[in-house]
Amino acid sequence: MNFPMTHAQNQVARAVLEGPDIHRALTRIAHEILERTRGASDVVLLGIPTRGATLAHRLAERVAQFEGVKVPVGSIDITMYRDDLRLGPARPLGKTDVPAGGVDGKTVVLVDDVLFSGRTVRAALDALNDLGRPKAVQLATLVDRGHRELPIRADYVGKNLPTAKSEKVKVLLSEIDGRDAVELLKNETEGAAK
Amino acid sequence: MKHLISAGDLSRDEALLILDTAEELARVSERSIKKLPTLRGRTVVNLFFEDSTRTRISFEAAAKRLSADVINFSAKGSSVSKGESLKDTALTLEAMGADAVVIRHGASGAPHRLANWVRGSVLNAGDGTHEHxxxxxxxxxxxxxxxxxxxxxxxxxxxxxxxxxxxxxxxxxxxxxxxxxxxxxxxxxxxxxxxxxxxxxxxxxxxxxxxxxxxxxxxxxxxxxxxxxxxxxxxxxxxxxxxxxxxxxxxxxxxxxxxxxxxxxxxxxxxxxxxxxxxxxxxVGNGVTVRMAALYLLIGGENQ
Missing domain, CATH: 3.40.50.1370 (Aspartate/ornithine carbamoyltransferase)
Known part of the structure; x- marks a missing residue:
């Protein structure tokens, strides 16, 4: 999930991953998916909007490039399943786009940019439950920054990034942000991250 | 946005947000499970003082697809036929803890009055010859x-x-x-x-x-x-x-x-x-998704 960036005055951004690092991490994850699912024949990639959906498309491209398998790819919006809807004003919805073959009997790989509390993934599992019954569900994330609040772990991780809870992790992707980078934002002053 | 009483109250951005939200929600109607958990535990009261088939059913379906509890009230066979005023009816609903009240009334301006009496959101489902x-x-x-x-x-x-x-x-x-x-x-x-x-x-x-x-x-x-x-x-x-x-x-x-x-x-x-x-x-089908969008945007977030 991307975080609503309320730019406090003294925020310092430090790039932890650059474009080539992201490229390599995604390449490795694509290989791992192929290896673990024995050729990805029953795999459906579902990205969590906004940036997870973009990453899912990038992974599908790589899988196609390596083994010529055309993996169905889509997106799953979790807004209506969030457990914190009542903590803020109603949010605009992201796009849910389930590939034509559906998810029944498939191995669904959920793709998100940052794994943090695990609440987004919990919501995604609930949303997935209403779409059908996959054979298995796996999770791929570009950055795992720790601080889980639920018993959830990722099957494929681009980069384990130790963070303080007050820090923020921002993933930038060229399709959306014009460039590829993962930045760690530190608040010089105190101020809890979301 | 707290109430939806007049189409004239909507800014261009708000109106487009409702339409865009409805477009996403339209896909829910195509699924085998046509339900979202978003309004679980919220109560929507349909308060209909005038006859209506499609609008009432549409609002009811919209609220139910978002998992809200729906209480239907029609003036016929209710205390209104015994002479209860709109205000007293509103206070009764208020005591039941309505998060949203969908009102259709023969008098123009009734939803506007109601909005001053209840804490929840008021959605105008048609008032007299005024608005819908x-x-x-x-x-x-x-x-x-x-x-x-x-x-x-x-x-x-x-x-x-x-x-x-x-x-x-x-x-x-x-x-x-x-x-x-x-x-x-x-x-x-x-x-x-x-x-x-x-x-x-x-x-x-x-x-x-x-x-x-x-x-x-x-x-x-x-x-x-x-x-x-x-x-x-x-x-x-x-x-x-x-x-x-x-x-x-x-x-x-x-x-x-x-x-x-x-x-x-x-x-x-x-x-x-x-x-x-x-x-x-x-x-008619679009009515359900648009009303889901309106209900979600009005009462899906924090209590104002």
């Missing part, structure tokens, strides 16, 4: 779905404008969204203040039809007519009804809408109503 904002939203949604845009669209609204809350809400919303509206009616069926509405007025349907992208036919509301507004139903139908010959004057992509219920043979011929270019049936 969710109908305008679903009409705009249907137009955008069929024609791909609203900006610059030429919309003709034809018929009993005087008694129509649908017409007023549509004029206000469509002008906010950049469409050009022309009202077409006999002079007796136009409200006095119509020159101040953000739209054009014509008395000649045949002159308007060739330029229109959308023709919205309104029902002649005989139940609200306490005077003779036109000589005979036959003459009205001849001059302002959409029959096969008039339909042929429309350009090939133009669509025909009707908020329902229709008087077939009066304002619209059966042949036109059932043509593939009529959106009358899909308007």
């Amino acid at each position: 904002p969710t109908q305008a939203l679903l009409d705009a949604f249907s137009m955008r779905q069929r024609l791909g845009r609203l900006d610059g669209l030429k919309v003709a609204i034809v018929g009993d404008i005087l008694h129509s809350r649908v017409a007023r809400s549509n004029v206000l919303l469509l002008s906010t969204l950049g469409a050009e509206v022309t009202l077409v009616a006999p002079p007796t069926l136009l409200p006095v203040s119509v020159e101040r509405w953000p739209c054009q007025v014509s008395y000649d349907l045949d002159a308007v039809l060739p330029k229109a992208d959308v023709v919205m036919m309104l029902r002649v509301q005989l139940e609200r007519m306490n005077a003779a507004y036109f000589p005979s139903a036959r003459e009205y139908s001849r001059r302002y009804g959409l029959d096969r010959d008039r339909f042929a004057k429309l350009h090939d992509d133009a669509i025909v809408m009707h908020p329902g219920p229709m008087n077939r043979g009066m304002e619209i011929s059966a042949e036109v109503a059932d043509s593939p270019r009529s959106t009358i049936v899909e308007q």
Whole structure:
């Protein structure tokens, strides 16, 4: 999930991953998916909007490039399943786009940019439950920054990034942000991250 | 946004947010499980003082698809027939903890009054001859779905404008969204203040039809007519009804809408109503998704 960036005055951004690092991490994850699912024949990639959906498309491209398998790819919006809807004003919805073959009997790989509390993934599992019954569900994330609040772990991780809870992790992707980078934002002053 | 009482209260961004949200929610109606957990534990009261089939069922389906609890209240068979006032009814509902009250009332302005008495959100489902904002939203949604845009669209609204809350809400919303509206009616069926509405007025349907992208036919509301507004139903139908010959004057992509219920043979011929270019049936389906969007945006977030 991307975080609503309320730019406090003294925020310092430090790039932890650059474009080539992201490229390599995604390449490795694509290989791992192929290896673990024995050729990805029953795999459906579902990205969590906004940036997870973009990453899912990038992974599908790589899988196609390596083994010529055309993996169905889509997106799953979790807004209506969030457990914190009542903590803020109603949010605009992201796009849910389930590939034509559906998810029944498939191995669904959920793709998100940052794994943090695990609440987004919990919501995604609930949303997935209403779409059908996959054979298995796996999770791929570009950055795992720790601080889980639920018993959830990722099957494929681009980069384990130790963070303080007050820090923020921002993933930038060229399709959306014009460039590829993962930045760690530190608040010089105190101020809890979301 | 706390209440939805007038289509005129919506900014362009708010209106587009409702339409975009509805577009995403429309996919839920295509799934085998047509339900979202979003409004679990919230209560929506349908307060209907006037007869209604599609609007009440539509709001009920919308609330249920979002997992809200729905309490239906109709004036018939309730304490209202024993003489209870709107305010006392409202206070009763308030005590039941309604998060949203959907109200239809014969008196213009009733939802506005109600909004001062209850803590929850008030959604106007039609008040007298005043407004019916969710109908305008679903009409705009249907137009955008069929024609791909609203900006610059030429919309003709034809018929009993005087008694129509649908017409007023549509004029206000469509002008906010950049469409050009022309009202077409006999002079007796136009409200006095119509020159101040953000739209054009014509008395000649045949002159308007060739330029229109959308023709919205309104029902002649005989139940609200306490005077003779036109000589005979036959003459009205001849001059302002959409029959096969008039339909042929429309350009090939133009669509025909009707908020329902229709008087077939009066304002619209059966042949036109059932043509593939009529959106009358899909308007009903779109009503559910647009009302889901409105309910979600009004009471899906924090309690104000």
